[in-house]
Amino acid sequence: MTLTHPVAKPLRADAARNRARVLEAAEKVFADAGQEAQMEDVARRAGVGVGTLYRHFPTKQKLAEAVLERQIDALAAFIAAECATDPDPWAGLTRVFRRAAQDQAANRGQADALLSLADDLPDRCCHRVRLGPPTGAILARAQAQGLARPEVTEEDLHTLFCGLSAVTRTGGDWERYLEIVLTGVRV
């Protein structure tokens, strides 16, 4: 499902091509520069003019959201495919954290998104909204098996994700961070 609405809007061939180029370029530029990415850089990298950017994405914020949404989609898919069904829920939970850390370390934009107040992000690219429930479900299974401390909540995990973003953003050692934090969650 690529479109959010059933309203068919046939895009001209060159327009569709440019839209894809812009998204791809934006992904790279936001990965490097986070929210400080510049529209002109995105345009140059995509090989289009800034006008074309604005035809497809009315504002920088919307472009950032589109990029973020793709990455959240990928992460959600990874969780569903590789973590949620793991017979060892603790291993699954660990894998979620490690993947999130790797993503953030490679994508400053993703770390920045977790550091800004989530209120100004729509649900479809909100880390907490999209990833909280599946991650919480894994946590619940771990708790049911006595592998995780029972008083830890889904909300707590989100807090730990936020902390993680600060570590990756400052170039800290996120492996050590995860080790300590997961020790604090484990029984």
Place this chain on the structure above:
Amino acid sequence: MTLTHPVAKPLRADAARNRARVLEAAEKVFADAGQEAQMEDVARRAGVGVGTLYRHFPTKQKLAEAVLERQIDALAAFIAAECATDPDPWAGLTRVFRRAAQDQAANRGQADALLSLADDLPDRCCHRVRLGPPTGAILARAQAQGLARPEVTEEDLHTLFCGLSAVTRTGGDWERYLEIVLTGVRV
């Protein structure tokens, strides 16, 4: 070569008064807005013109550093007076974290400083440089008494402080964060 040499430079009475006002105003404005604080806001709050700001602090960055330095000084003094000498090193360490969290929650500027790369901050207002050693010493005592996991390092604690800044900045529940993280450090 330090400019803070014993070279006495007697400041005119009004200049000294204004300098103090600027610092006080800046502390409040940076506490509210962090690095996004605006020089004009500081000037207005201090009841002076922007020109006066720039006579005392040649750049916004320098002003932010001066504010930060005072807060780091206060935190260092607190650690030395109330935590370093605690017979129970674990209680001391906990108090350091709690105080840091409270400071950050009340001072967005302090949280922002921990989220930016520390490289561009001079030593005298660098969290890691100023607070790492005394905090590390408390950790070492806790480890010697078998209260903290032996493989945790001073560096790790700094990483956890960085994570803490993300939690306070996003309005997360830092009490829960500390509880989980400190559980991960404790034996």
Place this chain on the structure above:
DNA sequence: AAGCAACCGGAACACTACTTCCGCTTTGTC
């Protein structure tokens, strides 16, 4: 009290980055 130097206020400046606008080009259709 007078003179001078330091200091002050805030308008003007400079710079950066997002967004708009419009003449030209490409695409799809009859």
Place this chain on the structure above:
DNA sequence: GACAAAGCGGAAGTAGTGTTCCGGTTGCTT
């Protein structure tokens, strides 16, 4: 192949904010 509509490029417009400049003022010294 020609026409209309959709799309394109990038220069120009705009806005926000850090910094400078200078005529006027205040404090210190003689």
